[in-house]
Amino acid sequence: MEKEKADKKDRILDVAERVFSEMGYDGASTRLISGEANVNMAMLNYYFGSKEGLFVAVFERKIYSFKTLLQPIIGDENLSPWEKLERCIDIYIDRILINSCFHKLVNREISLNRHGEVNDKITDILMVNALEFKKVMQEGVDNGSFFEAADIELCVATIFGTKNYIINAPHIASRLLGKDVFDQHFLETEMNQRMKTYMKRLLKSYLVITNDRTN
Amino acid sequence: MEKEKADKKDRILDVAERVFSEMGYDGASTRLISGEANVNMAMLNYYFGSKEGLFVAVFERKIYSFKTLLQPIIGDENLSPWEKLERCIDIYIDRILINSCFHKLVNREISLNRHGEVNDKITDILMVNALEFKKVMQEGVDNGSFFEAADIELCVATIFGTKNYIINAPHIASRLLGKDVFDQHFLETEMNQRMKTYMKRLLKSYLVITNDRTN
DNA sequence: TTTGCTTAATCAATCGTTTGATTAAATTTG
DNA sequence: CAAATTTAATCAAACGATTGATTAAGCAAA
Structure with missing residues (x-):
């Protein structure tokens, strides 16, 4: 009983998450969601009060800051700023690619500024994550191991934006990469490794000081 | 008469573009659009046949490849691959920041895969633009002036993605940057210059070979 | 008069939500 | 234990509101 109820609620949330991410909030009708579930x-x-309540529930089930995951890394005094950034990137990319459909939903609905309750909450969480990355990079700038004139705020935009570009428009990314970005297995293995390698090399060459640095 | 009609159609298209980009296609009702216009x-x-027709018209007015803008640069044999890339970035950022609200619309609706007609057209155009950037970078790799193992496809994702991150969720970008990204004047001046400087430095340090290149 | 533009009124369809009835399990009572 | 009562879960049906679209009449200009 308890179990079945939980199962059914979870089934609804699973379907809702998928349908919302495919059709958008307005495009997904409650009839379709209930039908597919x-x-x-x-x-x-009955369970969620309203369509918006269901929408909120979809988010509350998944969205939480991974500040707690990043904190021990950032606080580790044995790691250089660059080593910290590397590990933060690994954790971030792992998490994103596993929940790619959910993050697609997040990014679309946050660009519409409705759903005040959800939007504010998500904005806060996204900001926390963004600021963690910023903090690590700022540390590198401050201790002189990173390029002093680095635009670390736009570096944050690059980290999140590059990922969004792949996740948000998979049919474009598929054509660009010549791979099937809809394939979850490809995302979690090959793409995962490729993005990590690329992000680190890209940011390292920009941030980490080696020798010459002409404009 | 002719003029007034054109004015009215344009006014409708202006309003529709703004409302669509603020509320999304499904969220924007024809009543609201007509009311605001x-x-x-x-x-x-009467003018556009249907809501979808209006939607298409909004796109057809603005969307066109700037392949023609990029071609003379890419074809210029006096420019190095890097110089070409620099100029392409300049042109791209100029165009994007002027029509930021429109590109916000593009990016949201393309992540929903509906509106087959529009979507296919936009996808093609976006692909053309993406492939132009890819071509320039490939040229640099081929002639040995760019990092041979560069992941130029993800570089494309970075160029477009970094821009999208700022444009798509301006209230998040505003908090991250400590600036008002909703302010069109700020976008077209300060942000414009800042993004150009950043994108060039970021890509140059990753792509252009100087001396050492350890992982 | 004919043509093109404009309007208010109206259409069927779909939206999210509510209802009241029904079932089954859990709990209380005798 | 058995009977009575309460609670929770589920359903088909219907609600009022809103959606995009159409109509037919009115209007102005050529």
Whole structure:
């Protein structure tokens, strides 16, 4: 009973997450979601109060800052700023590519400024994550191991933006890369490694001081 | 008469572009658009046939490849691959920041794969532009002036993705940068210069070979 | 008069939500 | 234990509101 209820709620949330991410909030009707989840329409309101309530629930199940994951790395005094950044990138890319459909949803709905409740919460969490990356890079700049004139705020935009570009428009990314970005297995293995390698090399060559640095 | 009609159509298109980009296609009702444009609702269908027709018209007015802008640069034999890339970045950023609200619309609706007609057209155009950038970078790799193992496809993702991150979620970007990204004047002046400087330095340090290159 | 533009009124369809009835399990009562 | 009562889950049906679209009449200009 308890179990079945939890199962059904989870099934609804799974379907809702997928349908929302495919059709957008407005494009996804409660009838379609309930239909695909094989539950009566009224169950959505019974469990979640409203369509917006369901939307919020989809987020609350998944969204949480991984500040707690990043903190021990950032606080580790044995690691150089660059080593910290490397590990943060690894953790971030791992998490993103596993939940790519969810992050697609996040990015689309956050560009619409509605759903005040959800939006504010997500904005806060995204900001926390962004600021963690910024903090690590600032540390590198401050201790002189990173390029002093580095635009670390735009570096944050690059880290998140490069990922978004692949995730948000998979059919474009597929054509660009010549790979099937819709394939979850490809994302979690080959793409995962490729993005990590690329992000680190890109940022290292920009941030980490070697010798000459002409404009 | 001719003039007034054109004016009215343009006014509708201006409003539609803004409302679509603020609310999304599904979130924007024809009543709201016609209301804000101060025209009768039926005028939308009279001029554009349908809501989707209006949507298409919004795109057709603005979307076109700037391959023609890039071609003379790419074809110029007096320019090195890096010099070509620099100029392409300049042109690209100029164009994007002027039409930021439109590109926000493009990016959201392309992540939803509906509107087959528009989507296919936009995808093609975006691909053309992406492939132009890729071509320039490939040239640099081929002639040995660029890092041979450079992941130029992900470089494309970085160029477009970094821009999207700023444009798509301006309220997040505003908090990250400590600036008002909604301010069109700021975008077209300060942000414009800052993004150009950053993109060039970032890509140059990654692509252009200087001396050592350890992982 | 004919043509092109404009309007208010109206259309069927779909939206998210609510309802009241039904079922089954859990709990209380005798 | 058995009977009575409460609670939770589920459903088909219907609600009012809003959607995009159409109509037919009115209007102005050529």
